[in-house]
Amino acid sequence: xxKRLKETGRGWxxxxxxxxxxxxxxxxxxxxxxxxxxEESYNFASQSYTGVGLYNYKYVLRDPxxxxxxxxxxxxxxxxxxxxxxxxxxxxxxxxxxxxxxELFQTVSFLPYVTNTLAxxxxxxxxxxxxxxxxxxxxILIHFFGGESVDFIDGPYWAxxxxxxxxxxxxxxxxxxxxLTSALASVNETYYKAxxxxxxxxxxxxxxxxxxxxxxxxxxxxxxxxxxAFKAYSDEVALFGTDLNKAGMNTIVGYVYDxxxxxxxxxxxxxxxxALILFMIVFTITLFNLLISNKKVSIGGGN
Amino acid sequence: MKVVLEHLTKRFPNRNKKIHTEVVAVSDFNVExxxxxxxxxxxxSGCGKSTALNLIxxxxxxxxxxxxxxxxxxxDLPPEKRGVGMVFQNYALYPHLTVRKNIMFPLQNFKGExxxxxxxxxxxxxxxxxxxxxxxxxxxxxSEMSGGQQQRVAIARALVKMPRLLLLDEPLSNLDARLRLQxxxxxxxxxxxxxxxxxxxxxxxxxxxxxxxxxIVMKDGVLHQMGKPQDVYDRPANLFVAKFxxxxxxxxxxxxxxxxxxxxxxxxxxxxxxxxxREVWVGIRPEGFILKKDGALTCDLKAVEVMGRDTSIxxxxxxxxxxxxxxxxxxxxxxxxxxxxxxxxxxxxxxxxLFDKQTEEVLEGIQ
Amino acid sequence: MANEAKKKGTGRGRDRAKSIVTYxxxxxxxxxxxxxxxxxxxxxxxxxxxxxxEYVPRFVVTDPTVQNYKSAFTEVPLARYFTxxxxxxxxxxxxxxxxxxxxxxxxxxxxxxxxxxxxxxxLSLMMIPNELVVITNYVTITNWDMRNTFLGLILxxxxxxxxxxxxxxxxxxxxxxxxxxxKVDGTSDLKYLLKVMIPISQPTIITITILKVIECWNSxxxxxxxxxxxNHYLVSNGIQEIRESGxxxxxxxxxxxxxxxxSLPLIILFLIFRKKIMAGVSRGGLKG
Numbered sequence: 001x002x003k004r005l006k007e008t009g010r011g012w013x014x015x016x017x018x019x020x021x022x023x024x025x026x027x028x029x030x031x032x033x034x035x036x037x038x039e040e041s042y043n044f045a046s047q048s049y050t051g052v053g054l055y056n057y058k059y060v061l062r063d064p065x066x067x068x069x070x071x072x073x074x075x076x077x078x079x080x081x082x083x084x085x086x087x088x089x090x091x092x093x094x095x096x097x098x099x100x101x102x103e104l105f106q107t108v109s110f111l112p113y114v115t116n117t118l119a120x121x122x123x124x125x126x127x128x129x130x131x132x133x134x135x136x137x138x139x140i141l142i143h144f145f146g147g148e149s150v151d152f153i154d155g156p157y158w159a160x161x162x163x164x165x166x167x168x169x170x171x172x173x174x175x176x177x178x179x180l181t182s183a184l185a186s187v188n189e190t191y192y193k194a195x196x197x198x199x200x201x202x203x204x205x206x207x208x209x210x211x212x213x214x215x216x217x218x219x220x221x222x223x224x225x226x227x228x229a230f231k232a233y234s235d236e237v238a239l240f241g242t243d244l245n246k247a248g249m250n251t252i253v254g255y256v257y258d259x260x261x262x263x264x265x266x267x268x269x270x271x272x273x274x275a276l277i278l279f280m281i282v283f284t285i286t287l288f289n290l291l292i293s294n295k296k297v298s299i300g301g302g303n
Numbered sequence: 304m305k306v307v308l309e310h311l312t313k314r315f316p317n318r319n320k321k322i323h324t325e326v327v328a329v330s331d332f333n334v335e336x337x338x339x340x341x342x343x344x345x346x347x348s349g350c351g352k353s354t355a356l357n358l359i360x361x362x363x364x365x366x367x368x369x370x371x372x373x374x375x376x377x378x379d380l381p382p383e384k385r386g387v388g389m390v391f392q393n394y395a396l397y398p399h400l401t402v403r404k405n406i407m408f409p410l411q412n413f414k415g416e417x418x419x420x421x422x423x424x425x426x427x428x429x430x431x432x433x434x435x436x437x438x439x440x441x442x443x444x445x446s447e448m449s450g451g452q453q454q455r456v457a458i459a460r461a462l463v464k465m466p467r468l469l470l471l472d473e474p475l476s477n478l479d480a481r482l483r484l485q486x487x488x489x490x491x492x493x494x495x496x497x498x499x500x501x502x503x504x505x506x507x508x509x510x511x512x513x514x515x516x517x518x519i520v521m522k523d524g525v526l527h528q529m530g531k532p533q534d535v536y537d538r539p540a541n542l543f544v545a546k547f548x549x550x551x552x553x554x555x556x557x558x559x560x561x562x563x564x565x566x567x568x569x570x571x572x573x574x575x576x577x578x579x580x581r582e583v584w585v586g587i588r589p590e591g592f593i594l595k596k597d598g599a600l601t602c603d604l605k606a607v608e609v610m611g612r613d614t615s616i617x618x619x620x621x622x623x624x625x626x627x628x629x630x631x632x633x634x635x636x637x638x639x640x641x642x643x644x645x646x647x648x649x650x651x652x653x654x655x656x657l658f659d660k661q662t663e664e665v666l667e668g669i670q
Numbered sequence: 671m672a673n674e675a676k677k678k679g680t681g682r683g684r685d686r687a688k689s690i691v692t693y694x695x696x697x698x699x700x701x702x703x704x705x706x707x708x709x710x711x712x713x714x715x716x717x718x719x720x721x722x723x724e725y726v727p728r729f730v731v732t733d734p735t736v737q738n739y740k741s742a743f744t745e746v747p748l749a750r751y752f753t754x755x756x757x758x759x760x761x762x763x764x765x766x767x768x769x770x771x772x773x774x775x776x777x778x779x780x781x782x783x784x785x786x787x788x789x790x791x792x793l794s795l796m797m798i799p800n801e802l803v804v805i806t807n808y809v810t811i812t813n814w815d816m817r818n819t820f821l822g823l824i825l826x827x828x829x830x831x832x833x834x835x836x837x838x839x840x841x842x843x844x845x846x847x848x849x850x851x852x853k854v855d856g857t858s859d860l861k862y863l864l865k866v867m868i869p870i871s872q873p874t875i876i877t878i879t880i881l882k883v884i885e886c887w888n889s890x891x892x893x894x895x896x897x898x899x900x901n902h903y904l905v906s907n908g909i910q911e912i913r914e915s916g917x918x919x920x921x922x923x924x925x926x927x928x929x930x931x932x933s934l935p936l937i938i939l940f941l942i943f944r945k946k947i948m949a950g951v952s953r954g955g956l957k958g
Contacts, residue, residue, distance in 0.1 A: 097692050
């Protein structure tokens with residue numbers, strides 16, 4: 001009995017550092033953020049509030065900046081998730097068909113994952129930006145094909161959104177390609193051999209054998225892709241600078257931070273309400289995704 | 304060193320937490336393991352023999368009872384203070400360390416005045432390695448060696464601390480048949496050279512019989528018999544021990560004692576016991592049959608298997624229990640005259656045992 | 671016979687055409703990935719004057735200059751950002767390793783009351799997005815007067831439930847017998863952890879280390895919230911600062927030089943540990 005007690009003590013001792021950090025920086029904040037979101041007219045300096053209620057949520061939902069951020073975030077999610085997943089599948093499929101130079105192409109494909117998104121975002125901005133000195137690389141290409149030049153960084157909304165989506169896709173693809181490449185490699189070779197013996201065409205092999213087999217991974221990527229895209233923020237900063245509201249390119253996460261800090265900051269209650277709204281959206285959509293994928297994946301017969 | 308177990312008992316709580324009964328792994332063990340012998344702890348799987356080994360080693364603490372090494376009570380000592388070396392079933396070699404470092408590992412734990420210098424450690428490691436003949440493998444990793452070689456490293460690691468007692472848990476079960484034969488001789492040799500009292504656990508009776516000086520047979524946590532292998536084989540204390548030792552196993556018939564004579568069905572196979580009339584289990588070792596035209600026991604011949612050195616006669620008898628056919632082993636030179644139909648045997652009294660129908664304890668009465 | 675041979679021939683021809691298409695498509699993809707890197711290196715070697723005089727930018731440098739790199743280190747405190755990030759990355763990663771190794775060991779090897787309950791709590795914390803807790807953490811660090819300090823930067827990033835989980839799974843695969851063997855030899859728990867478990871789990875620990883280093887090196891949001899003093903900026907914040915007021919908005923070549931310098935460490939790290947990193951990311955991919 002004494003020994004058990006000693007063991008228990010030791011177990012908790014080993015856990016202590018993790019518990020301390022998690023308690024202070026995760027569990028407590030979770031409770032706290034809920035409290036904040038219901039405290040009305042919270043004052044940062046005096047740490048006082050006037051009442052408890054849903055006012056913060058109402059304020060946030062009526063704030064035009066938040067509506068803009070919500071709209072931007074949804075557009076980014078709806079465009080980038082399907083596009084990046086499809087393109088990644090294509091690249092992964094192409095990679096699975098080659099043997100020569102395979103490692104080189106894989107390495108190149110993965111490169112964006114390890115780069116600082118703020119840094120490379122700056123390069124993208126330079127490439128797309130139109131300045132008095134130069135139309136920028138991309139506009140020159142557009143000219144070359146006979147199009148009109150556009151300022152993608154300070155120009156019309158659709159142009160900014162386009163760059164935003166292109167950059168997001170560029171940033172998220174390496175991870176997806178990597179996962180899909182290993183998923184494709186894990187499909188047992190004998191299925192392909194059997195199909196070829198039966199004279200199955202390669203497109204049929206892909207849609208009837210490969211896709212169902214890797215469908216769990218695809219759904220996994222879609223779900224994590226949704227979650228990631230909803231949290232979009234630093235890629236936007238990289239392209240349009242820290243004042244995203246001015247650029248009209250703010251996202252929900254950006255709105256949260258703006259409310260917390262900076263020139264428009266000092267409103268942790270609004271930030272908390274916005275963060276919880278985001279969490280609820282992500283939670284609902286993930287749940288929804290899981291429900292759909294459970295059905296489809298089981299039909300697909302993947303493991 | 305002599306090991307004495309006194310009323311040693313280990314109970315575990317049931318794994319299913321809803322059931323509050325306890326599982327008795329070792330029950331009231333009283334054993335005296337003589338000094339300097341190679342001892343086989345033998346029993347079917349799950350009989351508590353590994354628990355018994357863990358208790359001796361100190362990895363488990365007994366619920367009741369005491370353990371003595373010579374006259375020292377070690378019951379409450381942690382493993383490292385008992386001076387035991389242990390070889391695990393899967394060898395438990397550290398995969399990231401070379402053979403040399405694996406063997407050295409226990410020495411590096413020595414503290415205080417026992418602390419060894421680098422040179423002393425190297426010397427001890429080389430000694431141990433030489434003993435198990437792995438000097439050429441010192442810089443390999445465990446994954447680069449065969450099962451047999453890993454086994455030797457594990458033994459060397461256990462021996463390097465110069466333990467008073469060496470424990471081996473199923474040392475041969477992970478080896479293939481050929482290596483098993485070789486390794487068990489190796490264990491015998493190492494034990495003979497070092498004179499360290501050695502206890503090894505096995506479920507393979509042949510293994511235990513072939514190399515042990517002394518065997519302990521247990522089942523369901525209970526000690527059934529101990530002694531020299533040949534003595535236990537020749538004079539089993541009960542039906543379980545008789546059945547467990549020997550390949551092919553003993554033939555067991557439902558029989559009867561009538562007026563001092565032993566009957567299997569209508570055949571009288573032995574005359575003149577001093578037992579009262581009763582039903583009994585009759586055990587006959589395969590080598591206890593003598594093929595004879597007018598023998599006492601009649602069986603239906605099914606097959607004759609020639610095995611070179613001797614011949615195995617497979618036949619049927621209605622009174623047989625536990626297995627489908629009677630197996631008799633006779634010398635190869637014996638001519639077998641019967642082709643199909645009946646065979647008749649006389650029974651060697653020394654290979655014949657009678658057991659109580661209820662308690663299954665052996666009944667004395669056959670000379 | 672002839673017919674069959676012909677058929678085979680066209681089959682092979684089609685295979686070749688397919689393989690050419692494959693390589694062409696992959697090359698286009700590689701070009702898209704590499705172009706921004708090429709452009710940033712290229713621009714970083716152009717002089718301010720020649721860059722601004724090229725209405726149609728040139729794809730090669732005619733008069734390469736390292737002036738931009740000099741300005742990157744002299745006109746903005748790039749070296750400072752660099753040291754800060756370096757220190758932040760090393761300390762955070764090291765502290766995290768200590769914390770998660772101890773926790774993973776407790777979960778994997780020790781028996782204690784309440785273990786399952788705590789572990790369930792840990793697992794449920796894995797679903798909580800960082801964005802939700804950042805608000806309070808910001809307030810906490812501000813109240814502790816730790817804005818613009820290394821401690822303030824580091825503390826909230828020290829634990830990762832996911833890595834504890836990953837490491838615990840790995841620790842559990844180490845056979846129980848090894849622990850028993852070590853016990854028989856009188857090895858203490860701590861020594862067993864240091865001498866046996868950590869070396870055996872080295873691949874996983876390296877994976878975690880690499881992932882954490884990448885995460886730290888690129889972190890932007892938390893440092894932005896918690897620092898407004900240039901002396902405590904990390905490279906990501908530095909880049910943003912440079913972009914908004916560093917060299918004057920138009921000195922693109924100097925900016926690109928700074929970007930190259932900032933991107934280089936991780937790219938070098940990646941090229942050295944390519945296989946480990948890719949295997950690690952795909953294994954640790956469950957991170958959500």
